[in-house]
Amino acid sequence: MKKIKVLVTDDSIFMRKLISDLLQDHPDIEVIASARNGAEAIEKVKQLSPDVVTLDVEMPVVDGLEALKQIMAHSPVPVIMLSSTTSSGSLNTIMAIENGAVDFVAKPSGAISLDIYKVKEELIEKILLAASSNILSLRRRKKEEKKAQPTKVPYSTIDLPAENRKWRxxxxxxxxxxxxxxxxxxxxxxxxxxxxxxxxxxxxxxxxxxxxxxxxxxxxxxxxxxxxxxxxxxxxxxxxxxxxxxxxxxxxxxxxxxxxxxxxxxxxxxxxxxxxxxxxxxxxxxxxxxxxxxxxxxxxxxxxxxxxxxxxxxxxxxxxxxxxxxxxxxxxxxxxxxxxxxxxxxxxxxxxxxxxx
Incomplete structure (x- = not known):
């Protein structure tokens, strides 16, 4: 089975090492590189074409939200955000998902989470899921402005809108x-x-x-x-x-x-x-x-x-x-x-x- 190539992005060298080590333990994941800020992540996505990117929300130079926007605009790839549970961190995470991130993982104890191992299984599960998600086809669909036609299931005979039953x-x-x-x-x-x-x-x-x-x-x-x-x-x-x-x-x-x-x-x-x-x-x-x-x-x-x-x-x-x-x-x-x-x-x-x- 082909391994999922992951780019890890975090402004802390300790976090980059910890996250990379956690992911390398999984037989289906290969950490191909790391980036210390959003600007580096943007360039390495272009150069290395990873299958999944992890992005810290709060970073210097270019933060995670801005990096995500640029990645999704120019080199779309499934992204998992890593976020602190602060008010600003959680709001930026919500906005990141609006802008194309597949999902997020909350860091257990703030920006430098030495106990990141606590969310190891969650992070791995979400990376595996992101690699098989529908995010890229949705981006193509939006770009091409084509409206897909889903399978239609007939209306239920009881709940037709025209029914005269009076509901409280x-x-x-x-x-x-x-x-x-x-x-x-x-x-x-x-x-x-x-x-x-x-x-x-x-x-x-x-x-x-x-x-x-x-x-x-x-x-x-x-x-x-x-x-x-x-x-x-x-x-x-x-x-x-x-x-x-x-x-x-x-x-x-x-x-x-x-x-x-x-x-x-x-x-x-x-x-x-x-x-x-x-x-x-x-x-x-x-x-x-x-x-x-x-x-x-x-x-x-x-x-x-x-x-x-x-x-x-x-x-x-x-x-x-x-x-x-x-x-x-x-x-x-x-x-x-x-x-x-x-x-x-x-x-x-x-x-x-x-x-x-």
């Missing part, structure tokens, strides 16, 4: 992982300013990063986007993002909806988990649910789709393989046989509106 409320719930921040930006900014339904989102992401994600999306959308709080009363026209490290569930009390957060054990390695959110919503009656599964690794959300469909009154939408960075979670949802629509990310907002008229 409609809610939208979204689950996503790898590539999610960019997909969420595309979807949410295409929803109407007059959005009058609550939206619940589970994005696989650590603490602090979900807060930065909410703040970033809030700055781009015409309706409020916030990190959810425990016991918060749900408002129409507001988007709630599950905070990292907490499962988010929704419950009905006295005819009103409230958010419930808990630190129960991770589900399939995730907390928050999409399945927890979807399952909690399946228990709420006489409310139409629109469940959306976007790009991501794994199968989180598939079991929740089953629960929602068993309870009835649910429209299930999955992102297509043409626009997913990783077609794991959407594919798992599709494999249930319960998905009503498979759509490119840029079309999902329009489909949602068909069901919220």
């Amino acid at each position: 409320k409609t809610i939208i719930c979204i689950g996503t992982s790898t590539g999610g921040p960019r997909a969420l930006q595309t979807l949410l900014t295409a929803l109407p300013n007059s959005l009058n339904t609550p939206v619940f989102i589970v994005q696989h992401m650590p603490k602090q990063f979900t807060k930065s994600l909410a703040e970033r999306l809030n700055s781009l959308c015409s309706f409020p986007v916030t990190e959810a709080a425990h016991s918060e009363k749900v408002k129409n026209g507001t988007v709630y993002i599950a905070p990292g490290g907490f499962h988010m569930e929704v419950e009905e009390l006295g005819g009103e909806l409230y958010i419930s957060l808990n630190e129960d054990s991770p589900l399939k390695g995730h907390r928050p988990a999409v399945d927890n959110l979807f399952t909690s919503l399946s228990k709420i009656k006489n409310i139409r649910k629109i469940a959306v599964v976007l790009t991501g690794m794994g199968a989180d959300g598939a079991a929740g789709i089953r629960k929602l469909k068993e309870s009835g009154h649910t429209v299930a939408i999955a992102e297509s393989d043409q626009t997913s960075i990783v077609y794991g979670m959407p594919n798992a949802a599709v494999q249930t046989g319960l998905v009503d629509r498979i759509e490119n990310i840029e079309d999902i907002a329009e489909v949602i509106q068909q069901y919220t008229l």
Whole structure:
């Protein structure tokens, strides 16, 4: 098997050595070079054509975000960001994903993380995933401005938009992982300013990063986007993002909806988990649910789709393989046989509106 060629970029010589040593332990990875800042990374990408690049977010000369922009513009390659958990570091990481990074890994203890070994398995897993991701074909697709035509699944006979059933409320719930921040930006900014339904989102992401994600999306959308709080009363026209490290569930009390957060054990390695959110919503009656599964690794959300469909009154939408960075979670949802629509990310907002008229 051909080894994955990796370029490691960090302004600390200690970090470059530590990260390189960790990666070299894996039989399928070869660290072909290192760079001490973004400017060097840009040049070495051109010279060496690595399969994957790791970029530190905060670096002198040219920082990780600017280096990423230039790499994606001139020599596109899958990129994994390494970030501190500071407010500025997490916000820049969110913006990096918007600008083409496949994913990120949070450094355990700041810029010089001598305990980087703690995230060794996560880093290796994400490098392997990045090497097989859809990021380069998506860049070509965007550049050529060709709109792919995904497979269409017929509307469910129960949930046609023209149906005359009167619903007490409609809610939208979204689950996503790898590539999610960019997909969420595309979807949410295409929803109407007059959005009058609550939206619940589970994005696989650590603490602090979900807060930065909410703040970033809030700055781009015409309706409020916030990190959810425990016991918060749900408002129409507001988007709630599950905070990292907490499962988010929704419950009905006295005819009103409230958010419930808990630190129960991770589900399939995730907390928050999409399945927890979807399952909690399946228990709420006489409310139409629109469940959306976007790009991501794994199968989180598939079991929740089953629960929602068993309870009835649910429209299930999955992102297509043409626009997913990783077609794991959407594919798992599709494999249930319960998905009503498979759509490119840029079309999902329009489909949602068909069901919220």
